[in-house]
Amino acid sequence: MSEKLQVEAIQQGTVIDHIPAGQGIRILKRLHLESAGKRITVGMNLPSQNHGLKDIIKVEGRMFTEDEAHQLALFAPSATINVIDDYEVVNKFGMQLPDTLVGVFPCPNSNCISLNEPVNSYFYISVKGEADSGDAQVKMRCKYCEKSFNKEVVVGN
Structure with a gap:
């Protein structure tokens, strides 16, 4: 029997999905997310249909800046950012390396x-x-x- 675990949805904030496995902690440290005082959920080595394994980060009450997305693209070029408002994805975009x-x-x-x-x-x-x-x-x-x-x-x- 397959059991599917669920992570609590966030009302407002950002979800970084499709992070290469093992890069989640590095991104937390690089963007100083752990010291921001926001509720953070991190999933590591989760199954991914496209990448085998992936990490995921949910940050409640914080939207990412363009500069942070550029930094993120260096560590996780295949990641996607989901902007959440009222428990719904209102914007979703992939990473792109800056010039x-x-x-x-x-x-x-x-x-x-x-x-x-x-x-x-x-x-x-x-x-x-x-x-x-x-x-x-x-x-x-x-x-x-x-x-x-x-x-x-x-x-x-």
Whole structure:
């Protein structure tokens, strides 16, 4: 007999679904969700028809900004964001990598001017290979020192 578990619905807030398995905690920390004082539900290693396993995060009473969605796309490019109002999905959209990312991650080049001057870090983002395949590589090029880095070097593993 198959038993289906349900997670309590939220009245208003955001649900991040289809997060690659194991990335949910990383997203919580990156977006500082655990310290926001909002009720959060996290599901990890849940079955997914498209991805095998997935994580899911529900944040009650908080809508995500565009900058946060851009950060999320670096960790979970296949994720979807569902905006909830009065227990209904009022907007649903997929993640999309931004062309640029400003002031989010420091440049890994210790000689970069952005580390010592009062300027925000600034990266140009590009994808090498097919975005939908597991072979795609996200590259981030610093506007100031012009060095290119694999995404993992800039954002960590």
